Amino acid sequence: MEAIGLSFIDWVIIVIYFAFVLGIGIYLRKYTINQEDFFLAGRKNSVWVAGLAFLSANLGALELLGMTGNTFKYGMYVAHFYWIGAIPAMLFLGVYMMPFYYSSKINSVPGYLKLRFDERTRVLNGVAFAIMTLLVSGINLYAMALVLHTFLGWNWDVSMWASAVTVAVYVSLSGLMSAIFTEIIQFFLIWFGLFLVSILGIIEIGSLKEIMVRINEFSPQVSFTTLWSTSSDPTQNGMFINWGGIVLGLGFVLSFGYWTTDFLVVQRAFSAKDLRTARLTPILASFFKMALPFIVILTGLIAIALSIDPKSGFKLLHDGGQINYDSALPLLIARYYPAGLVGLGVTALLAGFMAGQAGNISAFNTVWTYDIYKSVLNKNASDAHLLWMGRVSTIVGVALSLVTAYWAKSFPSIMDYMQAIFSWVNAPLFATMLLGMFLWWITPSGAFWGLVAGMSSSFLMYLAVKFHWFAERIITMSSVQSDMAANFWRAWWAWLICAVVTIVISLFTEKRPKEELVGLVKGLTEENYDQYLPFTKRPEFYALISLAVLIVLNVLFW
Amino acid sequence: MSEHAMKPIWFFVGLILTIMGALILLSGIYQLISPPAVKTVLAETHPDIWWGAVMILFGGTMYLKTRKQSR
DSSP states (O other), X not given: OOOOOOOHXXXXXXXXXXXXXXXXXXXXXXXXXXXXXXXXXXXXXXXXXXXXXXXXXTOOHHHHHHHXXXXXXXXXXXXXXXXXXXXXXXXXXXXXXXXXXXXXXXXXXXXXXXXXXXXXXXXXXXXXXXXXXHHHHHHHHHHHHHHHHHHHOOOHHHHHHHHHHHXXXXXXXXXXXXXXXXXXXXXXXXXXXXXXXXXXXXXXXXXXXXXXXXXXXHOSSSBSSOSXXXXXXXXXXXXXXXXXXXXXXXXXXXXXXHHHHOHHHHHHHHTBSSHHHHHHHHHHHHHHHHHGGGTHHHHHHHHHHHHTOXXXXXXXXXXXXXXXXXXXXXXXXXXXXXXXXXXXXXXXHHHHHHHHHHHHHHHHHHIIIIIIIIIIIOTTOOHHHHHHHHHHHXXXXXXXXXXXXXXXXXXXXXXXXXXXXXXXXXXXXXXXXHHHHHOTTOOXXXXXXXXXXXXXXXXXXXXXXXXXXXXXXXXXXXXXXXXHHHHHHHHHHHHHHHHHHHHHHHHHSXXXXXXXXXXXXXTSSOOOTTTTSOGGGSHHHHHHHHHHHHHHHHHHTO | OOSSOOOOXXXXXXXXXXXXXXHHHHHHHXXXXXXXXXXXXXXXXXXXXXXXXXXXXXXXXXXXXXXXXXX
């Protein structure tokens, strides 16, 4: 089933990439002196460095392959993940939440929970995040080996060990800084390595309009080329979802849960040199996030347009009678790229996989070291000891990821649990954060038990549908079903349950004095940051521009 | 503390894009002189040549602008 053959020049490009990232790890080692250098890249990063790293931490190769494949399956509705499903949350983080995160000088998101609530909420979230990170890291490693095996014919063990050892070496040498450096290199490699597919696809088919016309002629009943105009009736769009599921499940809970509380991305903003830079980090990233559909969605639409034209000879791969949607992007690379460019395209995917792995590991080593080890096991650990622990936990984290990857290889259905893992941790945590940051009377007990209820209910809903304890339509409130719609609605219910339990318990339990919450809760904190700047230099101004671009894009593709 | 200031990330990005762009451009020129037996779709537009050149231009500019800077 090998789709892409590599020539000598392609191998040279791949080897250069590996040598480069290892060299960067070794080069940065001498600048990693203390724990702040290792865990927060010295808090010296500019907005461009932090902003691109913020975006790239989320830009894994699995996402590129998966979202291109999802576009083939669901149509243009997948663009909601990049627009309404990301931008409002990123802007909200920059404008409203970042001042509380950054000004409290915390090292991690669970660290905020400790300051705002108590140690048990911090440890609960820290442990859940650490487990989630290792699972995701391991499953990504397995998925990477699967992709490389399927499309390039590479050996499973060599693929997994080569990338795992490379990541372990450069992250253990220089921590978050080397992770950020490789993420930014990955960002440019992805744009240069994959955007050309979109350009060549448009050249082959004729124009963007022609792509849309072909798809609409092929599927006049179910729309694959609109964003909102068919969202009032789930049977009229490829995702089988209505606007309520998109707005509440994706646009609100999943999106805000991920972009405002997932330490993997937020950690990049913590590395900024000052508060204004930290606030601008997600706002700058939002512009590049909005541009990604011009690689991912456009490539998926090109794949649809080619596959419905018998003369093109383009057809997705099949595995055991099932369409392999993830094959869309690799097959387009094989279709358009000659030797040399193939090496660049494969390197872009490899860089995406490895930077994703490094992002997970650098977030894991920080949460483990500060929120579990220092918080529970060794409260008096010195700076030098924590730096050592960061390096050790990096290597242990990579080793555990390898164990998870081999587990996933022998138990492939673990992949099905990926979405459940995300809504298990992030969706309820967003309710806890939102309430804790904006309502002073939310209590530590309310937060803890609300989080427990939200996490448990999310997981139980997933199991209940999977094992047919009750019908999926009870969650989705729709007569037609899709996995994506179920994910959106499950996240919404988990958020709501967490929020309701948190509020109810807070009404009856002891509140923390207001003076202890200054700097942590809106309304109790003086908010005069950036007031000395003219409006055109404030983060709010750039957030408004980003919002305007988002509106224009949604109207254009309505 | 190290004696030398750290190079900015843009220096490394510029370097790797220039190296890769040069390899792709050279590979494209070689394939122009000696065309491969199996051709890709749109091979006649020589995407490796112009895309390699774009990478050299972008990466080279980034490299030259940052080679004397420190973080």
